Amino acid sequence: MTGFQVVTAVVRKEAAKWDEFANEIGPVRDAIASMKLEPLAFFVLDAITFATIPLKLPAPPEELARSYEDMRSFVERLLGEAQAEFTEIAGALVKIAETYEQAEAVIELDLEQVY
Amino acid sequence: MTSADSQYPALIQALEEAFRLAYEAVKLLIDNFNKGIHNVNTNPLIYLAPDMFGKLDQGLSTLRDWVDKFAKATEQFFKHQAPVIALIKASFDWLTQMQKPVSDIASRAGDFEQNKNYGEWTGKAATYYSAQVVARQQKALDALSPKAEAISKWLTQVAQANIKFLNTYAARIGDIASSAVAALISAGTIIGALEAIGDAAEVCGKLVDTAVTVFGDSVEYYSQAMSFMRDAVSTRTSTGAFPRDAWPQAVS
Numbered sequence: 001m002t003g004f005q006v007v008t009a010v011v012r013k014e015a016a017k018w019d020e021f022a023n024e025i026g027p028v029r030d031a032i033a034s035m036k037l038e039p040l041a042f043f044v045l046d047a048i049t050f051a052t053i054p055l056k057l058p059a060p061p062e063e064l065a066r067s068y069e070d071m072r073s074f075v076e077r078l079l080g081e082a083q084a085e086f087t088e089i090a091g092a093l094v095k096i097a098e099t100y101e102q103a104e105a106v107i108e109l110d111l112e113q114v115y
Numbered sequence: 116m117t118s119a120d121s122q123y124p125a126l127i128q129a130l131e132e133a134f135r136l137a138y139e140a141v142k143l144l145i146d147n148f149n150k151g152i153h154n155v156n157t158n159p160l161i162y163l164a165p166d167m168f169g170k171l172d173q174g175l176s177t178l179r180d181w182v183d184k185f186a187k188a189t190e191q192f193f194k195h196q197a198p199v200i201a202l203i204k205a206s207f208d209w210l211t212q213m214q215k216p217v218s219d220i221a222s223r224a225g226d227f228e229q230n231k232n233y234g235e236w237t238g239k240a241a242t243y244y245s246a247q248v249v250a251r252q253q254k255a256l257d258a259l260s261p262k263a264e265a266i267s268k269w270l271t272q273v274a275q276a277n278i279k280f281l282n283t284y285a286a287r288i289g290d291i292a293s294s295a296v297a298a299l300i301s302a303g304t305i306i307g308a309l310e311a312i313g314d315a316a317e318v319c320g321k322l323v324d325t326a327v328t329v330f331g332d333s334v335e336y337y338s339q340a341m342s343f344m345r346d347a348v349s350t351r352t353s354t355g356a357f358p359r360d361a362w363p364q365a366v367s
Contacts (some may be wrong), residue, residue: 003235010236014244014348017230021220031212035205043276043337049188053284053326058338067344071266074360075213078259085144087297089248089365096240 004104008097015093022086029079035072039065126274127200130198134196134283140285141189144292151299155308167305176313178296181319185288192281199277206270206365214263221256225249248365253365258356260345269343277334283330291318 040046042061045053152175227233295315302308322329357363 004233006235010230013230014233017223021224021236024216024220024366028213028216028300033222035201035208037205038198040195041202042273043194044192044281045188045194046191049191052184052188053279053323053330053331055280055334056327057334057341059341064344067341067348068266068270070348071262071344075259075262075266078233078255078357078362079213081364082255083260083363085252085362089252 004100006109008100010094011097011100015090015097016088018093022083025079025083025086029083029090031077032072032076032079037065037072038067040070042068123173123203126203126206126271126278128275129278130199130203130281133278133285134193136285137189137192137281137288140288140292141185143171144182144288144296145186147292147296147300149312151192151296151302151308154300154302158303158325167309168236168288170309171305171312174309174316178312178316178319181316182296183321189288195277200273202270203274206267206274207272208347209263209267209270214267217256217263218260221253221260222231225253251363251365255302255356265343265347269340269347272343274335279334279336280330283333287322287329291315291322295319 039062042064043057045055045057046061155171155175188292193272295311295318299315302311327334
């Protein structure tokens with residue numbers, strides 16, 4: 001095995017790693033997408049019952065629900081971007097490997113011409 | 116098995132138990148109130164004291180209003196049962212479905228052990244790859260899994276605030292039902308009945324007036340969860356792992 005073959009194998013193996021990561025992170029994003037929670041989930045007291053039992057919470061449950069949704073959608077977006085990025089990294093690495101192969105082929109061709 | 120695996124069913128169980136206790140307490144309140152009314156209505160003495168009718172009627176109506184309010188409030192709580200269970204499930208899922216797989220990827224991103232000849236790859240492209248691509252992705256991946264942990268912990272706190280509230284509520288309503296309202300069942304005289312009604316209504320009013328103190332624990336848990344979440348939202352990008360609020364782009 002010549003040097004360039006070792007290197008392209010290394011680069012292609014790195015590419016496969018990122019493709020694998022992209023495949024693994026996809027379901028994570030899907031899981032987060034399904035973890036929306038309705039405002040009712042945040043406290044058993046709601047507008048109606050707060051009138052009967054005035055707890056004076058520092059913020060209404062709706063605000064908790066909004067904060068959660070802020071974080072959840074942010075993480076969902078990050079995971080989606082991560083998946084796209086991993087696929088792109090894999091693609092870039094494959095291109096690098098191909099460039100090495102082409103360059104090596106050109107050099108070999110040149111050498112043939114020389115001799 | 117992580118602690119979350121065992122904590123999750125325990126939390127659901129604690130919540131369902133709290134709902135059951137709240138339901139039983141308010142049922143006892145209604146039952147005892149009805150028994151009390153029955154006692155008053157079947158007491159022949161009331162016919163001997165017609166001048167007390169007005170007061171008795173007024174007192175019972177006030178107490179009935181309280182019983183009604185607590186019954187309606189409890190009924191409302193139950194609309195939250197399935198959503199709160201979903202919240203507990205989500206708190207667990209953030210760990211199992213996100214934290215675990217993401218930290219698993221993070222542990223492999225910069226690991227070249229599997230790529231035996233990695234050291235053979237040198238030059239500009241190799242340097243850029245390890246210093247820019249891998250390093251930045253690693254930083255982002257490392258920053259992501261603690262977020263899942265934080266959100267999970269926060270949701271658990273929210274669930275605990277609910278459990279604490281329901282347990283306190285059940286205990287207080289249970290107390291009112293079995294003492295103040297129960298006194299009405301055994302009242303042997305009209306004066307005694309009037310006193311029992313007055314006492315019961317007073318205890319109900321007091322529970323509402325002092326709600327902030329009585330339910331202090333749940334309010335505190337709720338407040339902690341609130342400030343924890345505010346911090347999480349405001350510092351979500353402070354690590355620099357996510358430039359411009361986005362996943363780092365090595366390839367454009």
